[in-house]
Amino acid sequence: MYVSGFTFVRNAIKFDYPIVEAIESILPFCNEVVVAVGNSDDGTLDLIKNIPSDKIRIIETIWDDSLREGGRVLAIETNKAFDAINPDADWAFYIQGDECFHEGGTDAVKQAMLKYKDDKRVDGLLFNYRHFYGSYDFVGDSRKWYRKEIRVIKNNKAIRSYRDAQGFRFKNNSKLKVKAVDAFIHHYGWVKHPKDMMAKQQSFHRMWHDDNWVDKHVPKGEQFDYSGIDSLIKFTGSHPKVMQPRLKRINWDLGFDPTHKKYNLKLWVLYAIEKLTGWRMGEYKNYREI
DSSP: OOEEEEEEESSTTTTTOOHHHHHHHHGGGOSEEEEEEEOOSSSHHHHHHTSSOTTEEEEEEOOOTTOOSTTHHHHHHHHHHHHTSOTTOSEEEEOOTTEEEOGGGHHHHHHHHHHHTTOTTOOEEEEEEEEEESSTTEEEOSTTSOSEEEEEEESOTTEEEETTTTEEEETTSOBOEEEEEEEEEEEEEEOSOHHHHHHHHHHHGGGTSOHHHHHHHSOOSSSOOGGGOSOEEEOOSOOOGGGHHHHHHOOOOOSSOTTOOOOOHHHHHHHHHHHHHSOOTTOOOSSEEO
C-alpha cells in the first residue's frame, strides 16, 4: 500500500502556521508528502526544506491573488498538491497548514486504509475534529464548527477540493462516499496570540472579499478581541506529540471567561438537544457516510 500526503502553504512564518507540525503529524503514514509552497515573502520555502525527512517533495506555486471569492484560491492550491502526488498511490492523506493529526487514531486509520483500499464503494475516510479557539486550552463547541471532515481520499483525480478547501467532492459536484474512522484532527487556525491573529485576519479575509468589505467588516487595532465567541469548553485531553514543543514555548491567558455561553433561546434549545442526544439538527455534511 502506497500513501501520499499532500498540503499547501504560503507565508507560514509571517502568520505563525504550525505547518511543520502538520506535516510531521502525517509523515508516519506516508511514503511521500507533497508540499505546494506558494510565493512567500518570509522564508517559508526554506522552512519546509529544513524539515529533516527525505519523504518531502516540494512544488513551488504562484497564488492567483485576484481570486477573492469564497476562498477559491485555497482549493486551487490544494488541487495542485493533490495532482502532483505519485500516480501509483492508493491513498492521499490531506492536512492543512493549521491542522495536526492526533496519533491516538493511528491504528484506526491504518486499519481502515488496508480494509478499504480496494473497496470501490469507499472514496475516502472521515475524521473527527477539535477546533481550538483563542488558546490551546479551549475548544469551540457551538454549531458554527464542523464536527467531521474528509482528510484521506482515494487517488482518483475526479476528486477535487471543494469551495474553500474544507473538504472534497467529485468534479460533477456529487459527494464522496466515506467511512468514518475513530481518529481526530486538531484545528489550530484560531489559536494565535491576539496580535498575530489581528494580522492574519486582515490577510485571510482578502481571499473571500474585496478591499471595501475588509475595510468595513474586519476590526482594526493592535490585538484581536476573542471575547465575542459564542461558546467554548475547557479542553482536558492531550494535544498531538508534535505540538508539544510549541505548547511549551507559547500559550497565553484569554483575559475573559470563555465558558460563558452567548446563546439566544433557540440556540440554547439546540445546544441542549445536541448534548443530550449527540444529534445536531440541520448539520451540514459535505459527504455521504456509509
